[in-house]
Amino acid sequence: MTADALLQQPAHAIAAAVRQREVSAEALVQASLARIAATDGTVNAFTDLTATRALMAAQVLDRRLRDGDTAVRALPLLGVPYAVKNLFDVRGLTTLAGSKIERDRPPAAQDGPLVQRLDAAGAVLVGALNMDEYAYGFTTENSHEGPTRNPHDPTRVAGGSSGGSGAAVAAGQVPLTLGSDTNGSIRVPSSLCGVFGLKPTYGRLPRNGSYPFVTSLDHLGPFARSAQDLALAYDALQGFDAADPGCVRRAGEATHATLPQGIGTLRIARLGGYFHDHAGPDARAAMDRVAQALGGLATVELPEAQRARAAAFLISQAESSTLHLHDLRTRAQDFEPLSRDRFLAGALLPAAWVQQARRVRRWFALRAAELLRDVDVLIAPATPVVAPEIGSEWMDVNGQRLPARPSLGLLTQPISCIGLPVCAAPVWGVHAHLPIGVQIIAAPWREDHALRVAHALEQAGVFSAPVANP
Structure with a gap:
């Protein structure tokens, strides 16, 4: 298989081919850079390329393989x-966090820990990716860098704030990316881009080693084209x-190593109530398909999910605004208008409201623990819904007209608020030409449960992540 063709395969297949010396790491980097050059004029996923670094790293891996280095052969992402989303520190690049203001900062002196860990696992960094300014958004319609477009339909958004991360995987530019998720910024692009x-x-x-948004809610994590790749990347990223x-x-x-266990005796249920009422027809059809594949599911409810979402909004606004007070006072004109207005609103929130939001978060976490x-x-x-068109101000959900940008996080924010592990997995065929995702939610520290379910349903053909040709 050529490097170009292999680039469209999952990461574990790529690593196996390099390990067997069927293709060189350098050829794969060149294929990735060529794919980016051919598609990114449409997709606009990348803000920076690290071509020289990538080619040098690949050449080192190839040389070590030729020399019979057994340690390099064992690397899981060889x-x-x-x-990576451009809020991760990358040595020699300025950490933009999607902003204009950060362009004036010096380049990062070293890679962030998660970048170091993927490199140590044999992966090769080729660049940094577009995002909503300071991770505050769900569409990656960035006015400084331009919008990232959905590879499956370039008239539509890729989701956000990690839109570049989702789009780069969907477009076949790279098989693996890193993003961040505060209120849904991994799960929303996964759903809309079909990864x-x-x-x-x-x-x-x-x-x-990453630019913060909301300290008490921020998570970092991977995107990929298979559940197996997510597991490989996640295992490489772990560590205190x-x-x-x-x-x-x-x-x-x-x-x-747990993926072959499949679903086994796992007890699985479907979230109803709020999570049904705020899902449009395509989202409900995706849920029905998953339930059917699992032989039918009992429906359970998480009480007061609407309040949990409101709490996540208040906490996000209050915590994030404190990071930007100086720039709001001195460089307000350099913010995107929507981000600036949200940060200003957060700075003006009464402390009593924020404290009550934290109480709601704690109460909701206890209810989730009881359910789990x-x-x-x-x-x-x-x-x-599936991906809205770029520039959409409104979207319809079951006859209700909602503001499009914040409402893409309707179903992710309550879960973000309490820090549970979630695998987002894409369903095709319920919409004419676009994917939509489901969340597979587990108890704290049980990522293995979520990944086992995702992998089993992927093997059964319920989930898939085909490469787009934008």
Whole structure:
């Protein structure tokens, strides 16, 4: 198989081919750079390329393989090209976080921990990816860099705030990316772009070496074209780092080796109530398909999910605004207008409201913990609708007219608020030509449960992530 063709395969297949020396890591980097050059004029996923770094790293891997280095042969992501949302520190690049203001900052002196860990697993970094300014949005309609377009229909959004991360995988530019998820910023692009994404348990992966948005809600995680690739990447990313005070000192727990266990005796239920009422017809059809594949599912409810979403909004506005007060005072004109207005509103929130939002979050977390004593996995829609058209101000959900940009997170925000691990997986065929995703939600630290379900349903043909040709 040629490097161009192999680039469209899952990361685990790419690594196996490099390991067997069927293709060189350097040829794969060149194929990735060529694919980006051919498609990114349409997709606009990348803001920076690290071509020189990537080619040098690939040449080192190839040389070590030729020399019979057994350690390099064992690397799980050997020769796999990848890219990261431009809020990750990459040595020699300015960490933009989707903004104009950060362009004045010096380049990063070193890679962030998660970039270092993927490199150590044999992956090869080829660039940085577009996003909503300061991760505050669900569409990646970035006025500084231009909008990232959905590879399956370039008239539509890719989702956000990690839109570049989702689009780059969907467009076949790279098989693996990193993004962040505060209120749904991995799961929304996964749903709209038709790829797999993982938001790990809050505190599982270190966030130092990335630009923060909302410290008490921020998560980092991978995108890929298969559940197996998510597991490989997640296993490589795990590990405590004391530089992030929110990172939990907990031993890594491998998930890739558990995938063959399948669904087994896992107790799975479908979230109803709020998660049904705010899902449009395509989202409900995707849920029905998953339920049918699982032999039917009991429906359960998480009470007061609407209040949990409101709490997530308030906490996000209050915490994020404090990071930008100086620039709001001195460089307000350099913010995107929508981001600026949200940050200003957050700075003016009464403290009592924020404190009450934190109480609601705690109460909601306890209700979720009670529910997860009786079931192992919860299934919910990831977005209410398929990808809206770029520039859409409104969207319709079951006859209700809602503002499009914030409402794409209707179904992800309540889960973000309490830090549960979630795998987003794409369903095709319920819409004429676009995917829509579901959330596979597990108890804290049970990413393995979510990934096992995703992998089993992928093997059964319920989930898939075909490469687009934009």
